[in-house]
Amino acid sequence: MLRKVTVIFTVLIVLSLQFVPGCKKGETTSVDKKVLIIGFDGMDPVILQKLIDEGKMPTFKKLAEEGTFKPLQTSMPPQSPVAWSNFITGMNPGGHGIFDFIHRDPQTLMPYLSTSKAEEPKKKISIGNWVIPLSAGKVELLRHGKSFWEILEDKGIPCTVYMIPANFPPVECEARTLSGMGTPDILGTYGTYSYYSNVRPEMKNDELSGGRFYEVNVADGRVDASLVGPKNTFKKDAPDASVNFSVLIDPQNSVGKIVLPDKEIFLKEGEWSEWTRVEFKLIPYLQNVSGICRFYLKETHPDFKLYVTPINLNPEDPALPISTPSGFSKEIYENIGYFYTQGMPEDTKALTAGIFTDGDFLTQATMAFQGELDGYRYMLSQFDKGLLFFYFSSTDQQSHMFWRNHDSSSPAFKEEGFDKYGDVIEKLYQRMDIVLGEAIKKVDDKTSIYVMSDHGFAPFNWSFNLNTWLLDNGYISLIDPSKQEEGELFANVDWQRTKAYGLGLNGLYINISGREPEGIVSQGEEREKLVNELVEKLENIVDPKTGKKVIRKAYKREDIYSGKYVEQAPDIIVGFDRGYRISWESSLGKFPKELVADNKDPWSGDHCMAYDVVPGILLTNRKIKTENPALYDMAPTILAEFGVDKESDMVGSSIF
Amino acid sequence: MIFLINLINSLFDLTFAPFVNMNLLWGISVVSLVTGVVMLIIFSYTSDQQGIKETKEKIKGYLLEIRLFKDDLQQNLRSQKQILKYNLLYMKHSLKPMAVMIIPVILIMVQLDNRYSMRPFKAGEKALICLKLADNINPVTANIELKLPAGVTMDAPPLRIEKEGEIDWRVRVDTPGDYDLKFLVGNETFTKKLVAEPRLARLSSEITQASLSQLLITPGESPIPSSTPVKEIKVVYPEMQIKIFGRNIHWMVLFFVLSIVSAFALKGVFKVQI
Numbered sequence: 067m068l069r070k071v072t073v074i075f076t077v078l079i080v081l082s083l084q085f086v087p088g089c090k091k092g093e094t095t096s097v098d099k100k101v102l103i104i105g106f107d108g109m110d111p112v113i114l115q116k117l118i119d120e121g122k123m124p125t126f127k128k129l130a131e132e133g134t135f136k137p138l139q140t141s142m143p144p145q146s147p148v149a150w151s152n153f154i155t156g157m158n159p160g161g162h163g164i165f166d167f168i169h170r171d172p173q174t175l176m177p178y179l180s181t182s183k184a185e186e187p188k189k190k191i192s193i194g195n196w197v198i199p200l201s202a203g204k205v206e207l208l209r210h211g212k213s214f215w216e217i218l219e220d221k222g223i224p225c226t227v228y229m230i231p232a233n234f235p236p237v238e239c240e241a242r243t244l245s246g247m248g249t250p251d252i253l254g255t256y257g258t259y260s261y262y263s264n265v266r267p268e269m270k271n272d273e274l275s276g277g278r279f280y281e282v283n284v285a286d287g288r289v290d291a292s293l294v295g296p297k298n299t300f301k302k303d304a305p306d307a308s309v310n311f312s313v314l315i316d317p318q319n320s321v322g323k324i325v326l327p328d329k330e331i332f333l334k335e336g337e338w339s340e341w342t343r344v345e346f347k348l349i350p351y352l353q354n355v356s357g358i359c360r361f362y363l364k365e366t367h368p369d370f371k372l373y374v375t376p377i378n379l380n381p382e383d384p385a386l387p388i389s390t391p392s393g394f395s396k397e398i399y400e401n402i403g404y405f406y407t408q409g410m411p412e413d414t415k416a417l418t419a420g421i422f423t424d425g426d427f428l429t430q431a432t433m434a435f436q437g438e439l440d441g442y443r444y445m446l447s448q449f450d451k452g453l454l455f456f457y458f459s460s461t462d463q464q465s466h467m468f469w470r471n472h473d474s475s476s477p478a479f480k481e482e483g484f485d486k487y488g489d490v491i492e493k494l495y496q497r498m499d500i501v502l503g504e505a506i507k508k509v510d511d512k513t514s515i516y517v518m519s520d521h522g523f524a525p526f527n528w529s530f531n532l533n534t535w536l537l538d539n540g541y542i543s544l545i546d547p548s549k550q551e552e553g554e555l556f557a558n559v560d561w562q563r564t565k566a567y568g569l570g571l572n573g574l575y576i577n578i579s580g581r582e583p584e585g586i587v588s589q590g591e592e593r594e595k596l597v598n599e600l601v602e603k604l605e606n607i608v609d610p611k612t613g614k615k616v617i618r619k620a621y622k623r624e625d626i627y628s629g630k631y632v633e634q635a636p637d638i639i640v641g642f643d644r645g646y647r648i649s650w651e652s653s654l655g656k657f658p659k660e661l662v663a664d665n666k667d668p669w670s671g672d673h674c675m676a677y678d679v680v681p682g683i684l685l686t687n688r689k690i691k692t693e694n695p696a697l698y699d700m701a702p703t704i705l706a707e708f709g710v711d712k713e714s715d716m717v718g719s720s721i722f
Numbered sequence: 723m724i725f726l727i728n729l730i731n732s733l734f735d736l737t738f739a740p741f742v743n744m745n746l747l748w749g750i751s752v753v754s755l756v757t758g759v760v761m762l763i764i765f766s767y768t769s770d771q772q773g774i775k776e777t778k779e780k781i782k783g784y785l786l787e788i789r790l791f792k793d794d795l796q797q798n799l800r801s802q803k804q805i806l807k808y809n810l811l812y813m814k815h816s817l818k819p820m821a822v823m824i825i826p827v828i829l830i831m832v833q834l835d836n837r838y839s840m841r842p843f844k845a846g847e848k849a850l851i852c853l854k855l856a857d858n859i860n861p862v863t864a865n866i867e868l869k870l871p872a873g874v875t876m877d878a879p880p881l882r883i884e885k886e887g888e889i890d891w892r893v894r895v896d897t898p899g900d901y902d903l904k905f906l907v908g909n910e911t912f913t914k915k916l917v918a919e920p921r922l923a924r925l926s927s928e929i930t931q932a933s934l935s936q937l938l939i940t941p942g943e944s945p946i947p948s949s950t951p952v953k954e955i956k957v958v959y960p961e962m963q964i965k966i967f968g969r970n971i972h973w974m975v976l977f978f979v980l981s982i983v984s985a986f987a988l989k990g991v992f993k994v995q996i
Contacts, residue, residue, distance in 0.1 A: 286885055301980055314886070319879035323890055330958070332850050332892045334878045400970055 073370045098451035099223075100513040101707050102505060105153075105230070105455065105497055107146060108462030108673060110522035111137045111683045113495060122492070123499040125506060127683050129517065137681035139696035140521040142626055143572035143639055144673045144680050146247055146462065147181050149697055150231040155211030158397055158703030160627030161213040164232060165635045166570035168653065172581050175556060177569060177654065179256070180247040186299065195302045196349075203368065205235045205386055210631060212713060214701040215241040215453065223708050224452035229438070230443055231457070231520075234409065235387040244391045244398065244441075246457050249409040251376035252296050252346075252357040252385065257408050260374040261421050262273035262291050262313075269421060276415020284370045295346035295377060296385070307346035307355065313372060314362075320366045333363040338433065343380060350673040356380040358404045360433075362426070373421060375430075379407045401444045405437035412463035417668045424487050424668070427467060435460040435497075442501065446508045458501070464494050465523045469671025469674055473525050475645075477664035508719050514707055519682035520697065526672035528609060529649035529663045530616050532568035532640065535607065541600070544657070547579075556655040562586060565596060566590035566637075571653050571674040572720055573636030574600065574620075597622055597637055604640060609662045614678030617660065618643040618676035628717060642675025648674065684721075692721040733923065734833040742922045746964055748836060749922055749974075754977045757830055757983030759992075761823055765985075766994040768819040774995040777815060782810045828927075831977070836924045839972035840915075842958035843895045843918040847960070848877050851914075853905055854954040855887040869904040872915065873897040907951050914955040917942055928956040 118127045118135075129135070141149040141159065143166060151157075151164040159165045166558070180688030183206045187199035209232050215225040219240040227233070251257050258275040261267065264284055267274065282289045290312050295302040315322045320335035331339045339361040345462035346355045357377035364371035379385055381404065388407055389395040395407070411434035416422040422430065435458070442456050470478035471487040502517060509515065536542045537550070543563035544550060552558065556567065561577060561584035568574045576593055579585035587593055604620040623635040633715045647665075651658050673680040684695055692699065700716035705712050706720040741749030784801045791797040816835060843849055851868065855861055861882040868891050870876060876921050877894040881921045893903075897919040905912040918925045963970050989996050 175993065229824065288885065314881065314883045316879070316881045317884070319881065321878050321881045321892075323881055323883070330850065332881065332890055334892075397968060400965070400968055 077410055079096045087132070093377075099708060100126065100449070100451060100509060101453045101516070101704060102366070102449065102509055102513055103453070103455040103516040103518065103704070104502065104505060105150075105457045105459045106467050106517070106519045106683075107231070107457065107459050108521060109495070109498070109519035109683050110465070111135075111681055112522065113245050113491065114683055117492065117495050122496055125499045125503040126517070126685065129506070129515065129687060133515075133684045133685065133687040134690040135683070136690055137522075138518055138684035138694055139694055140673075140677050140680060140682050141697055142621060142641065142677040144521040144677050145571060146520055147232045149682070150247070151209050151211075152697040153518075153520065153700050154209070154213045154230065154232065156214065156712060156718045157211050157629055158627055158698055158717055159629075159635060160623075160628030160632040161715055161717065162209050163385055163631035163634060164209050165639075166573050168570040168573075169634075170575070171568050173583060175569075175582065177555070179248070182206060182234050183208055184254060194301060197300055197302060197304075199299070207233065207235055207237060209233070211715065213237055213239075214704050215455075216238065217244065217705060217710060217713065218453060218708060221708065221710050223450065223710075226445060226449070226454075227455045228441060229457040229459075230411070230455060236390045241390060242367050242394050244395060245388045245409070247409040247459070247577060249379070249388055249407060250386070251408045252355065253294075253377070254296070255376070257376040257410060257413065257415070259376050259413055259421070260293065261416075262289065262372040262374070265369045265371070274421070275419040276413070277419060277421065282370065284315065287315045287317055287411055289315070289370055289372075291372075293319050293344055293359070293377065295344070295357060295376065298346075298348050300348050300353065307348055309344045309346060311396065315370070315371070318367075322363050322366050324361055324372075326364075331361060333361065335363055335366050338362045343382075343404075344377065355385045356383055357385075358407075362430075364426070373416065375406075375413065376408055381407050398441060400692045401439075402440040405441060406434050408460060410463065411437070411457065412467075414463060414467055414669060417467055422490055424468070424471070424483065427668075428464075428487070428490060431460060431464055431467075434463075439501065443504070446505060449508070453708075458498065460494060461498065461519070465491055465671045467668050467670070469523070469525060470668065473670075476525055476527055476670045477667065478666045478670045515685075515687045516700075516704075517683070517685040518700070521677075521682045522680040523671050523673055524644045524675060524680050526647045526665050526670055527645045528612070528616075529652075529665050530607075530645075530646050531649050531652040531658050531661055531663070532574065533652045533655060534657050534661055535657070536566055536568060536574075538661065539603065542657075550657045551659060554654055554656050558657075559655075566630065567655070568598060568640070568648070568652060570636070571648055572640050572642075574604075574638040574640055576637045593637070600638055604638070609646070609648065611662060614645070615643050616646045617641065618679060629715065641679075642674070644675065644679050647672045647677070685719075688722060690721045692719075730829060730833070731924070738837065738922060738924075744922075746838070746922060746962075747966070750834065750964070750973055750976055751980055753830065753834065754980035755984040757827070757977070758856075758981040759988060760826065761981065762985045762988060762992050762994050762996075763955070764823050764826070765819045765996065766992060769995075770815050770818075770823045774812065774815045777808050777812045778995065781805055781812070821906040831944045831974070833924075834973055834977060836926065837922055838962050838964065840925045840927060842918070842921070842923050842925065843960065844920065845895055845898050845918065847918075848892055848894050848957040849916060851891045851893060851903065852954075852956040852958070853889045853891075853907075853952060854956075855889070855907070856951045856953055857887060859887060859907075859951050860884060861887060861889045865906075865908055867906040868893075869906060871899075871901045871903070873899050873918075874901055874903070903955075903957075905952065905955065910950060910952075912946060912950070912952050912955060913944075914957060916957050917959075925959055927959055928954055930954045 074504050117123045141152045145167055148164050151162040155162045164180050168177045170177050185204050187203045189200035190197050215227050216385055217237045218225050225241035227243040229244050229246030234245035234248040236243045236245045261277055262280045262282050292308040292310050295307040298307040312325045313322050322333055324331040341360055342360045343358050358380050359377045360375045362373040363374055381399040412431040417427040438458050468487055468490040470476040471483040543560040544558045545560045549558055564577050565587055566576050576587050577585045579588050600619040604617045607616045609616050619641040621639045627635055700719050702712035702716050702718045703720045736747050784804045787801040862884050873896050874893050878892040881890040898918050901916045903914045903916050917925055926943045929943050929946055933947045
């Protein structure tokens with residue numbers, strides 16, 4: 067009898083704990099050491115200093131006065147996956163093996179995204195139209211080196227690392243981590259939006275940049291379409307899985323209703339929906355994949371225009387691993403609702419393709435930022451010991467797209483853009499001041515605070531066609547020179563008469579015999595001579611229009627990298643001078659005629675230049691002793707905060 | 723019948739009355755615990771208690787046989803066959819009480835569903851209102867108006883879907899309250915409730931032309947009179963979320979777990995064989 071009464075009381079007590087406000091686990095451990103790191107991707111020290119001086123960022127100013135504010139030496143190249151990998155591992159790219167957004171397979175010269183690789187199941191059997199996998203597929207993180215949070219967790223120090231780039235799939239560990247930049251959407255891409263309209267947009271090569279266009283008919287106030295999801299690998303030829311939906315439009319009023327299998331969404335013209343869960347059926351009743359997306363009813367009359375965000379992995383039940391432990395993403399969802407799980411949520415491609423106006427992009431980027439902010443507030447409320455790292459992407463993505471509106475030197479500058487959006491970057495920085503203020507209010511005096519960025523920003527006024535320069539100077543030969551501007555991925559290159567080629571945003575490779583499939587330059591002296599020759603010539607390139615130096619410095623890999631993976635690096639890393647960057651075309655093996663072109667794209671600010679052109683920021687509430695702190699010093703510094711020795715392969719050291 | 727349904731509603735309203743302004747879990751916990759006890763009592767009167775006791779003892783005996791003669795394969799198989807037989811007999815003994823219990827359980831679940839599957843709107847939230855018309859009425863040309871009470875404002879122009887004979891409105895709740903939305907269709911007026919109170923409330927999402935099944939599923943509001951130009955009026959309420967240790971738990975899971983736990987915990991007190 068007593069036992070039964072105890073059972074009932076236990077159940078009631080467990081339930082009643084729910085009714086008591088503010089009772090959370092672990093609140094008694096606030097005396098423990100705490101380190102808070104806030105990472106603002108792409109926050110620039112020059113802009114920040116200017117705003118501090120103008121009194122527009124009081125919290126940053128206070129932190130700088132109480133502790134230290136210094137430029138933070140970025141990685142070379144200063145690309146986010148490379149830079150954050152330096153931060154994570156305390157190594158340079160030679161150690162962690164991430165050299166660019168894009169790497170190439172030396173055997174096939176095919177480019178691939180540098181930080182992760184997906185493999186389908188190796189064994190499958192087919193029965194009729196169905197394919198049954200006999201082994202599991204896998205997704206692999208290509209970054210090498212131990213992360214600082216793995217080392218800390220090994221020592222029993224609890225860590226939470228939120229949306230850190232270059233950590234997809236998240237490295238297996240005890241820490242609570244959520245993957246950031248590099249996390250794909252449900253299609254396995256870095257973000258592919260869908261655009262439905264009865265009017266074809268202007269498209270290059272019949273393809274929409276970063277998205278898919280679906281031409282639809284509007285009949286009797288109704289549009290029928292499909293959301294295209296992942297490939298159904300359980301079926302022969304892996305057709306796309308899809309979810310049908312309709313949009314019902316009023317004959318006169320600018321409103322529409324999106325009807326999904328289990329939901330109806332009423333939208334006015336120019337309005338965004340909330341996050342919506344969609345289920346893609348792979349095997350009826352057995353296997354579904356769910357994703358989340360938002361709808362933007364851009365126009366109902368006279369034309370129909372509907373934008374749908376990339377279908378993000380559902381944090382409730384992600385189809386690919388995005389967090390450790392696996393339930394962490396669900397915990398976040400249950401506390402803040404759905405959020406962008408895709409690595410770079412701001413849809414810069416939709417703006418570049420003209421699907422978005424500046425205003426549309428700003429709305430979408432603000433929504434992405436709000437999702438980050440909700441996660442940040444939840445994480446701060448949970449932060450009672452150990453380490454919390456939190457990442458904000460907005461400072462980078464909005465600086466890329468709105469630079470032209472505040473910098474009259476940009477070829478894409480327009481007075482109208484200046485009037486409307488000239489202060490977007492400044493306002494965003496000021497918002498980050500509030501963000502920092504929220505954290506400072508939450509933490510106690512014993513918490514070490516670091517505010518940092520992976521790199522800064524500079525104008526991207528001129529596109530340099532590196533491969534065109536190599537072609538013009540006899541380092542590349544084409545099979546058919548009359549088709550110079552046709553084809554991509556080096557399709558027209560005569561490899562037996564090619565000595566060097568550029569790939570990625572800063573990489574230049576020598577066509578080495580034995581490494582490249584049709585290499586003609588031998589390792590050793592011949593390579594060394596060619597590298598020296600190229601370095602000298604590259605550093606002397608002058609823009610014929612402006613008379614300015616295009617390349618500040620060309621780095622030989624051996625001079626700047628150390629570690630196990632130096633051999634996989636590009637032979638030369640090209641450090642562009644302020645204002646210059648490689649062209650989009652050249653980075654993927656195309657040969658436009660013009661050597662240097664004015665950049666009139668919305669993507670008008672950038673950082674893929676020489677590392678000393680675009681340093682990041684570092685603010686702490688302690689005095690920094692190191693003269694020139696660098697990103698790879700951060701991991702040893704964080705370890706030292708907890709009294710943990712750095713790993714032997716870390717090249718950095720504590721800044722205190 | 724309507725009287726009976728109204729009576730049941732009133733009884734449950736009374737039961738939930740102490741909990742409407744408390745944490746959601748109080749009401750559902752108490753109702754689930756009481757349900758467990760009621761089920762136990764029903765079970766004791768409608769089941770063959772002696773038969774159940776004997777069946778359970780037989781199963782225990784054969785389970786013991788398996789442990790004792792674990793090296794004797796033939797004996798083992800015989801015991802398992804007997805266990806299966808008595809399990810089926812046990813299920814047979816449970817059928818009658820289950821058949822009796824299903825009626826009150828469905829009634830309770832309908833009441834819980836009306837309170838815990840949807841939640842009232844909060845101030846500032848937007849609500850989708852759908853009105854479906856009889857087949858011969860065109861929503862584009864018909865004279866139809868939605869009259870909103872003070873505290874609720876129109877948030878978008880109406881969406882008229884000719885093929886579906888439907889008009890949708892989106893409204894915004896400015897201040898909390900229990901509202902009557904009035905729909906003027908020609909010369910007739912129809913009313914649908916919209917609840918926006920920060921408390922536990924019995925909600926009905928839609929009203930239709932009178933039918934018994936509809937009345938049972940969504941009790942609480944007068945049905946639309948038959949032979950009128952309106953077939954259905956719907957208010958799409960937000961989904962209710964019940965959180966336990968930061969996790970969303972569906973009310974049905976909570977109800978079954980708590981009622982079963984309480985029934986098992988108290989079966990000795992009431993001397994009931996389950």
